[in-house]
Amino acid sequence: MVALGGGHGLHASLSALRRVTTDITAVVTVADDGGSSGRLRRELGVLPPGDLRMALAALCGDDEWGHTWSEVIQHRFRSEGDLHGHAVGNLLIVALWELLGDSVAGLDWVGQLLGAHGRVLPMSSVPLDIVAEVEGVDPARPYELTTVRGQVACASTRGRVRSISLVPEEPPASPQAVKAVREADWVVFGPGSWFTSVLPHLLVPDLARALVETKARRLVTLNLLPQKGETDDFRPETYLEVLAEHAPHLGIDVVLADSGVVGDTGRVGEVAKEMGGRLVVADVAAGDGSPRHDPDLLAAAFDKIFRG
Known part of the structure; x- marks a missing residue:
């Protein structure tokens, strides 16, 4: 399984996928310019580590080791000084990058320390x-x-x-990410910030080419709610229409939507079919009313799709 995205959306997807398989590769956007990641990026010229850190945290196991390390790397310092707001995991990742001189090797070392159930890769070798x-x-x-x-x-x-x-335009893709996509059985897009976490992968030429040419089946997980500013007034089918506009040659096999979001499946089902896929509707939202996916419910939906 290869999952594409960044931030909280990719975290949700990976938290579910690791319940289904241990053969997971996360390909993460590297365009964050805010918070701790933005500060480290500007000061040291490195890839923004925050979304990569969140992906690693999502792949931690449910045992004491996994829970502890997930909390450690997600921990943010609170102070009146320069460390305020920095996440421990961001500093750890950047330290390994400086020591090893290799962003992928550094992430692999952090993954080994955490006992991560999968691998985390940047989508590009340069900050975007x-x-x-x-x-x-x-x-x-x-x-x-x-x-x-x-x-x-x-x-x-x-x-x-x-x-x-x-x-920069036409940025270099991470070779390991391209290889993972070409060798995958399934590629999973979303959920997540559509324009800033999901679509950027399709604007990296070598990665986009691999996503179109791979023999893997492609699954799109739709968001539960529009995101203020970025996707105001989006209907479920709008996510697919925008995806098709940015990658007209990309076919999809399955679109997964929450049953509470897709009331009338007509239009979204039509757009999914136009892109070569089928619509699957399931209960995947958290039961507390928050706009987030429940990892166990999402895992069950993934498992049913992958086995089907």
Whole structure:
């Protein structure tokens, strides 16, 4: 299994996938420019480690070792000094990168320490910036397009994101990530921030080519709720339509949606079929009313799809 994304969405997907298989590779976006990751990126010129850290935490086991190390690397310092806001895992990852001079080897070492049930890879070997074309940033000009740069700015924009691109253009893909995609049985897109975590993978040429050409089957997990700014007013089928716009040659096999989100399956089922796939509706949302996937329910849905 290869899972693509970043942040909390990829964390949810990996938390479920590790309940189904131990043969998991996470391919993670490297465009974060906020918080601890942004500070380390600007100060040291490294890949932003935060989304990579969250993916490693999600792959920790349910035993005492896994729980403890997951909490350790997710722990953030609280102080009045320079360490405030830094996550322990970010510092650990960057330290290994500096010692080893190899981002993939550093992540593999952290994964071994954590006993991670899978591997975590960056989608590109260089830090990236996301540039979005946003409509309606100025409410007085609702149809005017504005260019917004940076993951944080794109995710929090007041307008509606119409498309994204990457800087630098045509960035180099991580060779290990390309290899994992080409050798996978399944590739899983989403859930997650659609424009800033999911779609960027399709703008890295070698990785995008591998995603189109792989013999793996492709699964898209839809979000539970639109994200303010980034996907305001999105209907379930809109995620698929935007995916098709950014990667017109990408076929999909299965679209997984929560039964509480997809009431009328007509249109989303039609779009899934147009992209070569079928719609699967299941209860995958957490029962506490929060907009997050329940890892056990999501794992059960994944297992049924993979076995089908």
